[in-house]
Amino acid sequence: MSVTFEIRTGAALLTIDNPPVNVTSQAVRAALAAALDKAEAAGVSRVVLTGAGKTFVAGADAREFNAPPVPPHLPDIVARIESFPVPVVAAINGAALGGGLELALGCHARIAATTATLGLPEVTLGVVPGAGGTQRLPRLIGLQPALSLIAEGRVIGAAEAEKMGIVDVLAHDPVAVALSFALPPRHATGALPNPAADDAAVEAARAAARRRAPGQIAPQRAIDLVAASVILPLGEGLAQERLTFLDLKTSDQAAALRHIFFAERAAMARGKAGGQEISRAVVVGGGTMGASIAYALAGAGIHVALVEVSLAALEKARTNVAGLYDEAVKRGKITAEAAANEQAVRLAFHVGYDALPRAEIAIEAAFEDMTVKRAIFARLDAALPDTAILATNTSYLDVNAVMEGVRNPSRVLGLHFFSPAHVMKLLEVVRAKNTSEATMATALKLSARLKKIPVLAGVCDGFIGNRILTRYRQTTDLMLLEGAMPWQVDAAMRGFGMAMGPYEVQDLSGLDIAYANRKRLKWKTRPDIRYVPIADRIVDETGRLGRKTGCGWYDYADGKVTPSSVIERIVIEESDRAGLVRRAFTDAEIVERAVTAMVEEGVRILEEGIAETPADIDLTMVHGYAFPRWRGGPMHYAERLGLSGFLSRIETLAAADPVSWRVPDLLRRAISEGKTLEELSGRMK
Template sequence: MERARANIARLFDDAVKRGKASAERAASDMERLFTFRAGYDDLPPVDIAIEAVFEDLAVKHQVFAALDAALPETAILATNTSYLDPNRITEGVRNPTRFLGLHFFSPAHVMKLVEVIRARDTGPETLATALRLAARLKKIPVLAGACDGFIGNRILTRYRQCCDVMLIEGALPARIDAAMRGFGLAMGPYEVQDLSGLDIAYANRKRLGWKTRPGFRYIPIADRIVEETGRLGRKTGTGWYDHTGGKTVPSALIDEIVMEESARAGIMRRRFSDDEIVARATAAMVEEGFRILDERIAERSASIDLVMIHGYGFPRWRGGPMHWAGRVGLPEILRRIEGYAAEDPLSWGVPELLARAVAEGKTPEEL
C-alpha cells in the first residue's frame, strides 16, 4: 500500500516539475482522487474495478475471485492484461456480462490509447460504459476482440519475430533499429525491448512455447541473451545494447551471440539493405493485420492503424501499416509476402483475406 502511495505521489511530483500542475493542485488532487487499501476487505461499492497485476493467469483468477466476492454484482470487472485471452481470465466470474478487457498502454497516465476488449460474454451495456469511460478520460478507445495479444501486441510479436529472422540471416540489432528509425519509428525493435525489459518478451515466448512449437521457425538469440547473460535492458544497464554513462552503444557480446547462432544454424550471413529491412518488417505487420481483420479481432483497417500509431510509435504521417499498405498497393504487398513465403514457409504465409482483396480488387472492408 505504501509503495502504491509512493508511486502515485511520484507521478504528481513529475507533473509539478513539468509545469503541468502547481504543488497545491497536485496535493489537492492526490487527496481528492486517491484512497489506498491493502486487501479486499471493506472495498467501496465501486462502479468499475480494473485489475493490473502481472501476466500470470492463476494470479489473475485469484484477484478476480476476490473482487467478485467483495464488490456488487453490478460492478464492471476489467482486466488490463496485455497478452492473455480475457475469455480465460473471466472463468468463474459470477456475472461475465460485466467483464471485459481495458488494455491501457504504458505509462497509462500519458498514453492516449486504450484497447477495449470484448470478451465472449461481455454485455452491450458493459461495452458502452467502458467506451464512454475511455472518452471521459480523454483516451482513444479502439474496440478489439479477444485473442492472445489483441491487435497491438499481436502485431508487435509478429514484427519482432520477423526482425529476429533477419538477425540470424545477416543483420545486426543496430542496423535493424537504424533502418526502422529511418522509416519513421521513434525507436527500433531492439531499442524498444531494452526500454521495456527483455524479460517481458522472454516470458511471453515461454508462455507461447515458441521453442517447441511445430511448424514455426524458432530463433534462440533473444532467449540466449536472457538465460546466459542476464542482460535485461536499461534496468540492468545492458541488454541488446550497452547503456553506460548516459550513452547507448552496440554490444560486441550480443553481436557475437548473433554470429554464433547463424553458424550453429548453418546459415551463410548476408547483407540486408535498409530498404529490405523496412520492406520485410512492414510486410510482417501488414500480414498479421490481415489475419486480425479476417478473424474479426479488429472491425476495420483503421482500428489497426490507430493502435499502431498511438500505442507503438508507427509514424503517423504514413497513416498506419494498413493505410501504408494501401498506398504501396496491395498487389505489391502480396507479391512481397509470396516471395518471402517461398524462401521461408515457416515464417511467412499469405493471408487469405489479402489474396482475395487483390484478386477481386476490393478493400478488406468491402470483403
C-alpha cells in the same frame, strides 16, 4: 443555412453556421461570398464575422482535399475581406484554426473570447496554410513567432495571441465588442511591410522541425514559405503558398495524416453512444501501471480505491501515485494545493478486499500471471456488486480465461492501457465472449472521459498491438539469423520513421518481458514458428536485460550507447548453428520485410474479426507503437502502396519460408474483387 446575415446598429453580422465545427466547406465559402455581396449592397458601416456555437471556424473541410478545388476558393474570400470597402471585424467566439485564422487575418481587427484558441495547424495534416497564413501572419507578428506557430502547427490560447499581436482585444462577448469597437487606424494585414529577415530563426525552425517531425515534408515547406515572406511581395508569396498547398494536399503524407485524423475522430466518437457514468472505481495493483491508471481516473473526477496485498506494497503504491502528482506540479499541469486536495479527496488505499466501496468498475493491473489474475477477480467478484464492471489490464492473456467463473460474465472485458497510462492516449477495449453491449458502452464512455482513443479488439494472444509487435520482432530476429545485426535493423526502422527500432525498444522495456512471454507460449517447441534462440540466450547466459542492467542488445556506459561485441558473437553463433550463410541486408530490404510482416499479421487480425476496422489497427500501431503517423499506419500504408505488391512479397517469402509466411485469404479477396480491406473486413462477434 451555412452563413446567417443580419443588420445590427448599422453593421452587418455574418455568422458561419456549419455544425459541428464550422469548417469552410464549398457551401460555406459560397454562402460567405453571397453574404459579403449583401453587406456591400446594404451600405453598412462595418461587417462583423463570427461563428455559431463554440467555434469560430475550425479550418477547411479536409474531406474536400481528395477532390479538385471548387470556387469560390478561400484565398479569394480572404482577399475580398481584406479589400472590402468597409472594415470587417472578426469576433472570434471559439477556435479559429487553419482557414479560420486566415479569415480572421484578412479582417481589419480581431476581437477574441477569453476562451478562444487560435493556430495554423495545417502541417499536422501534411499541408501548409493555403489562404495567406504564411504571408500575412509574419507581416503581422514578425518572422520568429510566425515560424513557431506555423512550422510546429501550434495552437495557442487567446491571451497568448493577444500578447503576440494577433488579437486586438479580449472580450467575454466578442460580437458585442466587435459591433462597437473603435477601429484602429492601420493598414490591412497584407499591406503591412515585409517582416525583417532573421536567418538564425529560420535555421532554428528547420532544426526543430527535423527533430520533431523527421521525414515529414510539410513543416520544411511551410518554413520555406514563411522565410519567403521577407523578400516576396504579397501577391507572389500568396501564389507560391497556394501552389505548395495544392501540391501537398494530394501527397501520400497528407493522405496518411488525414486518415489518422479521421480515424481518431471516429474512434473517440464511440464514447458518445450511451453507457453508464463512472463515479467510483477500484484499481488493483499500485505498481507503475496501476498507479498511473489510478492517477488518470482521479484526474478525471473519479473516486478511486487502490488495492494492494500488504502494508509495504501499499506504501509503495502511495509513493508511486504521489510521484505522479509531484511530476505534474513540476510541469505546471496542476498546483500543489490542487494536487494535495485531489489525493486527499479522490484516492483511498486499501490492503485487501474488505470494505471496498460500491464501485461501478474495477480494473486489475497486476503482473502477467494467469493464476494471480484469476485469484484477484475471484476476490473482486465476491467483494463488489455483480453489476460492477470487471476489467483486466492484461497485455497478452486470454480475457475469457482470466475471468472464468465470475458471476454475471456480461460485465467483464479487457481494458489494455498503454504505459504510462496517464500519458498514452491509446486504449484497447477487449470484448470477451459474453461482454454485453451495455458494458462496452460504459467502457467507451469512460475512455472518452479519460480522453483516450479507444480501439475495439477481440480476444487473442496480444490482441491487436502486441500480436503485431510479436510478429514484427520475430521477423527481425529471423533477419538477424540471416545476416543483419540489431543496430542495423534499428537504424533502418528509424529511417522508415519509427521512433525507435525493435531492439532499442526491448532494451528500454526490458528483455525479461518478452523472454517470459516466449516461455509462456512455449516458442522453443512450437512447430508453427521458426524459433530464434538469440534473445533467450542473451537472458539465460549473460543476464543482460536492457537499460535497467546497463546492457542488453546494446552496451550502456558513461552515457553512451554502443553496439555490443557480446551480442554480435551470439548472433553469428546462432547463424552458424542454424546452418545459414550470412548475407548483407540493405536498409530498404529490412524495412520492406518488417513492414510486410506487420501488414500480413494485420490482415489476419481483420480476417479473424479481432479488429473491427483497418483504421483500428492503424491507430493502435501509430499511438501504441510509434509507427510513423505520416505513413498512416500499416494498413493504410499497404493500401496506398498497393495491396498487390504486398501479396507478391508474401508469396515470395512464403516460397522460401512457408512456416513464417502465408498469404491471408482476405488479402487475395481484396485484390481479386478490387475492394478495400475496409469493405471486406469481418466484424467482431
